[in-house]
Amino acid sequence: MERPRPDEPVTALPGVSYVMPVLNDVTHVGAAVQSLLDQDYRGEFDVVIAVGPSIDGTNELVEEMGRADPRITVVDNLAGTTPSGLNIAIRASRHPIVIRVDAHSVLPTSYARVAVETIERTGADNVGGIMDARGTSAFEKAVARAYGSRIGLGGTPHHVGGAEGPADTVYLGVFRRSALERVGLFDERIKRGQDWELNERIRSTGGTVWFTPDLRVTYRPRSTLSRLGRQFFSTGLWRGELTRLIAGSRRxxxxxxxxxxxxxxxxxxxxxxxxxxxxxxxxxxxxxxxxxxxxxxxxxxxxxxxxxxxxxxxxxxxxxxxxxxxxxxxxxxxxxxxxxxxxxxxxxxxxxxxxxxxxxxxxx
Structure with a gap:
């Protein structure tokens, strides 16, 4: 079927809202936002960036992007945490499909289109794909190799790929707004692992979380050993907490x-x-x-x-x-x-x- 030309609006497509929490990511946020503006999806969209109290010029950069493009809205995330930023951005957005974006991620141009098609085809409440880690320096490439190997992060589908189908969780996530509202958005007390916990609530209320390898997001790893160590210590800390509190997370x-x-x-x-x-x-x-x-x-x-x-x-x-x-x-x-x-x-x-x-x- 012939796809519409860029100048042909398609009102039948659901609008999408890209939501992005940002904190001290001046190096990556520009490319992440540009990948949203370059999407080939022909429905309406908005971009909501929840920016925390950064000290590296991130606030100034995203505010400048907001002034330059009316489709970009910048809101303050005074708490500075990922789940609070996501919830603030979700509440400030307006479309029925909510696409979570990370400041370290770069979406391929077909991402939103494929995601919406998958939601409509499967009836899922949330769909997502593969975190395709890509580094530039030798250190970042080593981190990326560890991310994408079974010896590194355990070989889950959203790291190494796999067959399409229902999943416990997926990378980032493209949600029906109705599903997010049904379960009460992200739990702001959980600083890491909030995606898994949210997806657990979606599944416990009868919803479906769907993995598809057709969605692949480029991810930029941490650039230094100290940042990598802090990232994984925090991730392990919260995974341990969730494993202790929630029986369904004990893998x-x-x-x-x-x-x-x-x-x-x-x-x-x-x-x-x-x-x-x-x-x-x-x-x-x-x-x-x-x-x-x-x-x-x-x-x-x-x-x-x-x-x-x-x-x-x-x-x-x-x-x-x-x-x-x-x-x-x-x-x-x-x-x-x-x-x-x-x-x-x-x-x-x-x-x-x-x-x-x-x-x-x-x-x-």
Whole structure:
């Protein structure tokens, strides 16, 4: 079927609202917004950017974009968190289809069109696809390789791809506004993992979350090791908290990094103790030296993974992969343990239950 020309308005298509929380993303936000303006979708659209109190010039940049294009609305997100920014942007938008966008993401020109077609074809409340991580420096390429490999983030469909169909969660998300309103928008107490938790509520109310590999979003990874570490510590922390509070989130793959951290750490401790005892002639020394088998085995796995996964991007990327992969595993794993034990989170189970009760009351 012949598609309409750019100058032919199509009123039958539902309008879409792009919502984007932004905080200290002056390097990436321009390309992210431009990818929205370049969409080939012919329905009406608006772009709502919820900008937090940034210190790198992000506020000034997005305000300038808003003045230059009337389709862009800029709203303040004083809390600065992702879920609060999303909710503020959603409430300020107006169309029946809401497309979540990340400031680190670049949407292909067909994204909105394919997403709306998929929603209408499947009847889903939320559709999404693959987070296609792409780096520019050797470090970023190593991070991208880790993102897209099973050894890195566990091989979920929205990282490595898979068959189209119902899913627990998807990357970003293209929502029916009615579904968001039905479940009460994002839970602003959950700073990471809010997508999974929202999709859990959508599915628990009879809605469908749909994964399709036809939606692929370019994602720009963190550019430094410290930022990567903070990102994954925070992600693991909140995943541990959600796993503790919500039974439906207890997937075995989430326990792999903390088990790895505990196993390697215990192996190092036993190995060091074995060295001390071996020096003083204790018969227990040689036995405890077997503890080194855990960290040595992990080091061999990391080394082999660097060759298999990162080799296409060159030697420098392979070398960075040797650092990036343990950083992801250990920061995520340590965060998960602390979150699961509720040692570093300000969310309590009782508070969560009260919030869920309020959400149920709104729906009824």
């Amino acid at each position: 075995l793959r989430y326990f792999a990094p903390p088990v790895l951290v505990l196993g390697v750490s215990l192996g190092v401790v036993l190995g060091l103790l074995g060295l001390v005892l071996a020096v003083v002639g204790s018969p227990a020394g040689p036995v405890l030296l077997l503890g080194w088998s855990a960290p040595v085995a992990y080091a061999l796995i990391v080394g082999a993974s660097a060759v298999v996964v990162a080799r296409p991007d060159g030697v420098r990327t392979m070398m960075w992969f040797l650092v990036v992969l343990p950083c992801i595993h250990f920061c995520w794993g340590v965060g998960f343990v602390l979150g699961y034990l509720s040692l570093a989170s300000n969310i309590a189970a009782q508070t969560y239950k009260k919030g869920a009760a309020k959400s149920d009351a709104r729906k009824s």
